[in-house]
Amino acid sequence: MKSDIEIARSIELKKIKQVAWSYGLPGDEILNYGRYIAKVPETLIDEEKVKRSNLILVTAITPTKAGIGKTTVSIGLALGLNRIGRKAICALREPSLGPCFGMKGGAAGGGYAQVLPMDKINLHFTGDFHAITSAHNMIAALLDNYMYQNRDNGFAMKEVLWNRVLDVNDRGLRYIVTGLGGKTNGITRESSFDITPASEIMAILCLATDEADLRRRIENILLGFTVDNKPFTVKDLGVAGAITVLLKDAISPNLVQTTEHTPAFVHGGPFANIAHGCNSILATKLAMTFGDYVITEAGFGADLGAEKFYDIKCRKSGLQPKLTVIVATAQGLKMHGGVSLDKIKEPDLEGLEKGFANLDKHIENLRSFGQTIVVAFNRYANDTEEEIEAIRRHCTTMGVGFAVNNAFTEGGAGAMELAELVVDTIENKPSQPLRLAYEDTDSIEEKIEKVACNLYGAAEVTYSITARKKIKIAEALGYEKFPICIAKTQYSFSTDPKLYGVAKDFEFHVRDIVLNAGAEMLVVIAGEIMRMPGLPKEPQALHIDIVNGEIEGLS
Template sequence: MKTDIEIARSIALKPIDEIANQAGIPVGSLEHHGKHIAKVDLSEIPSTPPSGKLILVTAITPTKAGIGKTTVSIGLALGMARLGKRAVVALREPSLGPCFGQKGGAAGGGYAQVLPMEKINLHFTGDFHAITSAHNMITALLDNYIYQNRNNPIDGLSEVLWRRVLDINDRALREVVTGLGGSVNGIPAESGFDITPASEIMAILCLATSLEDLRRRIENILLGYTKSGTPFTVKDLGVAGAITVLLLDALKPNLAQTTEHTPAFIHGGPFANIAHGCNSILATRMALAHSEYTITEAGFGADLGAEKFYNIKCRTAGLSPALTILVATLGGLKMHGGVDEKELKAPNVEGVRKGLANLDRHIENLGSFGQTVIVAFNRFATDSDEEIEVVRAHCASLGIGFAVNTAFSEGGAGALELAQLVVDTIGREPSKPLTFTYPLEASIEEKAQLLARKIYGARSITFSAKAKKQLARISTHGWDRFPICVAKTQYSFSEDPTAYGSVRDFDLEVRDVVINTGAEVIVLVLGTLMRMPGLPKSPQAQRIDFINGFIEGLS
């Protein structure tokens, strides 16, 4: 089979005007970025709630190679189109860090991709650069404020919380000292870099419901505290207008196409292990307004991405999915069944059976939100029919719909079974209101306890001394009404990335708390998770090149 990039190059793309016409978007609402990509004006989002059906794609706890949610999401849109349904997929934008680090790309795979994949995986429409620039512009303006008020006993800051961001994996920048080289270069201070998907600006862009809401959220960003202990925000800095201006174009959703020319909105890109892991509310609403079925995904396993999709995104936007799809693979099930990671492709029926406990936990968790759940089995060439039948029979015993997906190798034809199951299930089982894990009125500690017990299966969750200091501030200033966003490993229900399967009755500790008053979420950092990833021993960048007029090495 051809590589992802070879498949992408083999497909003759349609002009983006034709793709927009399919979705009922007038050409006058497009801002063209070449022939095959366009930004869409926010006027295409209706003021009344759109009538389209929202479908969430999530997954069991992933392996390091992933589970294939994006491929399933895109494949489902292709399958829906083959059934004669108007379907649109709404996805996050890839980050340069993972593209040049471990993954090589994040635009789907095989014959289920969003195109042009080279541009989507690289600079695309410049949204990530705009977010990086806006974030670091705040940093520069804040540093200047501190420098200009260094001798002012009233207006000076006693503590700075705002860091820097870069959309590159660079472990050396996690902790830095700025302002060295004499007073002409500023005031020496400790700082550090997070990756751009962890930026609060990224979260704000994805959670904003309008341009006005974007401006309001930017104003409310907490930068630090004055010498009197008062919170100091972007509004106090007086630059919210300037930062909003930098994000005017980035706020508009991006329209592209799939390998079978169905419309695709690609906008925003927070990671689910360090942020809330969903594409923008604006892109989702726009997709819902221009389709019968909108398919979207939430990053990593359902304990991270799906939980945040419901408790944060849906609660903020007033969304409620008609159905949730849980993606599983034999490799993932075997890993959770105790099979060595080097042996995941070899047949092992017993390993699959043992790994079903992880699938069951996620089904149970998704059911706690009131969601109707079906399982999409993402099939690989090495999978045996006997092993697949074990999973199918298990789902049948639970009364859970099951479909095999082969969109990677067959495009929309390989997702017809899944597409028909989705249509039939939604038609048979009316959607129910979401049930959230915790009430917003609860304290941050209470929210954390409910989430840890109900979703992770933990025995307890405690807070470090550093985290408790932040909790006191949160309570004092009334920020405890915000939802929580847990930053932890994606490879386990626990904070131990090697604790596979369906672990329970473990202890968790929140080692740090990040207060995002603009995004209106409280980030709880667990375990050793870093908000700035490092590069692997052999980064994908070593395989990316421009050869004979073509980009190679992206996937």
């Protein structure tokens, strides 16, 4: 089979305005970024149409380093729905350059279920990530300048909470010192870098409802505390207007097309292990305005992405999925069943069945939100019919629908079984009203403990001195009603990435809490999770090149 990028190059793309017109988007309202990409103004959102559209969330079992394929399933489902006569659009996140040149090599789907042009989407795209990076670092530079220029007037910061970001995996920037080399170089202090998908600006862009809300949220960003213990915000800095200007184009969702010319909105890119893991509210609502069925995904496993989708995105936007699809693979189930990584491609029915416990825990969790669930089995070439039938039988005993997804090799035709199941389930077994994991009025500790104990399986939650301090500060500033966004490893229910399967009765240790007053959420740092990833021993950058004028190595 051809590589992803070879398949992408083999597709004759339609001009993006043709794609827009085919779904009722007014071509004269969209702004072209070349022939095949466009920005769509959020003013086209129709809330009445949003209410009538069917929103479908795609999530997954706990991921492994072998991959699960949520984006491929999400795009494939949209293709399959269109094949059976339904008007479907997908709403996805933008890829980050960090993992693209690090571990993954790309994140635009795979095989014959991709969003295109995949090379541009995986690289600079419409510049949204660069705008977010620039806006975030502009605030950092302006804050440093404010402290420097006003130091002789008695102004000083007791604590600076705002660091810098870069969309590159660079472990050397996790902890730094700025302002070295003399007084004219600024005030010497310790600082750090996060990766751009962890930026509060990214979260703000994805949660903002319009330009005015974007500016309001930027004004509320907490930058730190002055020497007299007063909170200092972007509003105090007086630069919210300038930062909004930098994001003026980035706030508009991006329109592209799939391998079968289905429209796809690709906008925003927060990671789910260190942020809230969902594409923008605006992109989702635009897709729901013009599509009868809208497929969106939440990053990593359901314990991270799906929980945050419900408890943050749905809580803030009023959106409610009609159905949640949970993606599983035989390789992933076998790894959670105790099979070693180097043997998960080999048949192992016993290991597969032991891995069902991980799937079952996610199903139990999703049902606690009132969701109806179907399982999409993302098929790989080495999967056996015996293994597939074992999973199908297990899903029957669990009372959940099951379908095999072959979109990677067959495009929309390979996802028609899944599409039929999704439509039948939505029409005959609709989800209940969404039940959230915690209430706004719960204390910060109660929110953390309800997620950690009820969804992850922790026996107790412990807090560092730093985390306790941050909780008291959050309460004093009136942030206690914000939802929580837990940052932890994606490879386990626990904070230990090696505890596969279903971890039970473990201690869940909260190391720190980041106060995202603009995004209106509290980021709970649990375990040894890093907000600036490092590169692997053999980064994908070693395989990315231009050969005879064509980009190679993206996937």
